[in-house]
Amino acid sequence: KQEVTQIPAALSVPEGENLVLNCSFTDSAIYNLQWFRQDPGKGLTSLLLIQSSQREQTSGRLNASLDKSSGRSTLYIAASQPGDSATYLCAVRRGYGGATNKLIFGTGTLLAVQP
Amino acid sequence: DTEVTQTPKHLVMGMTNKKSLKCEQHMGHRAMYWYKQKAKKPPELMFVYSYEKLSINESVPSRFSPECPNSSLLNLHLHALQPEDSALYLCASSQVDMGFSGNTIYFGEGSWLTVV
Numbered sequence: 001k002q003e004v005t006q007i008p009a010a011l012s013v014p015e016g017e018n019l020v021l022n023c024s025f026t027d028s029a030i031y032n033l034q035w036f037r038q039d040p041g042k043g044l045t046s047l048l049l050i051q052s053s054q055r056e057q058t059s060g061r062l063n064a065s066l067d068k069s070s071g072r073s074t075l076y077i078a079a080s081q082p083g084d085s086a087t088y089l090c091a092v093r094r095g096y097g098g099a100t101n102k103l104i105f106g107t108g109t110l111l112a113v114q115p
Numbered sequence: 116d117t118e119v120t121q122t123p124k125h126l127v128m129g130m131t132n133k134k135s136l137k138c139e140q141h142m143g144h145r146a147m148y149w150y151k152q153k154a155k156k157p158p159e160l161m162f163v164y165s166y167e168k169l170s171i172n173e174s175v176p177s178r179f180s181p182e183c184p185n186s187s188l189l190n191l192h193l194h195a196l197q198p199e200d201s202a203l204y205l206c207a208s209s210q211v212d213m214g215f216s217g218n219t220i221y222f223g224e225g226s227w228l229t230v231v
Contacts, residue, residue: 031212034220036222043119043121043222043223043225044158044205044207044222045222046220046222049219089157089158096211096212096218101146101163101165101170101212102160102163102173103158103160103220105157105159107157
């Protein structure tokens with residue numbers, strides 16, 4: 001059974017710092033991995049998707065990497081801003097057909113960026 | 116337009132009520148999903164529809180009844196719920212993958228359900 005864990009569970013940093021969020025998964029046979037952001041009481045916003053054949057993806061100040069063999073992904077946020085404060089969730093997708101078409105979410109990292 | 120719209124945003128219902136949650140997308144996506152999220156927990160999959168047919172039911176109690184009347188709409192019918200069913204219900208959609216692993220799953224803002 002796939003298990004997805006995120007470390008740390010909570011993180012507080014001063015504005016302007018670069019930071020790394022970690023995601024680990026137990027089954028390396030994944031289809032893709034997606035990073036989401038969730039603001040309090042809101043839905044999920046997709047940040048980056050890394051296909052199983054890719055090593056990293058970048059969008060603005062965000063960079064996500066994937067190492068399937070070790071079961072790890074990282075989300076790097078450069079020059080953090082107070083507006084980055086949210087819960088960050090990683091999710092692995094097992095496959096695309098039938099019973100494998102599902103996202104398994106990690107436990108989340110609650111990020112607070114202090115002005 | 117990458118929008119998934121959910122209504123209502125908030126719903127309070129008694130244990131004997133019948134209500135429905137609605138979800139709509141106009142991105143041409145043919146896969147739609149219902150997730151349940153309890154406070155401070157990650158979302159958990161409930162149902163998946165592919166081409167308007169139910170493809171995954173994660174052993175959800177029958178008091179939750181999904182319906183996909185057309186390719187843009189997804190409903191979740193609620194009946195005889197329990198207080199522990201109170202949660203944020205998230206709808207999502209995506210392209211149906213045919214081996215291309217780059218299809219993003221898009222989520223709505225969710226419907227907050229309180230069962231009293």
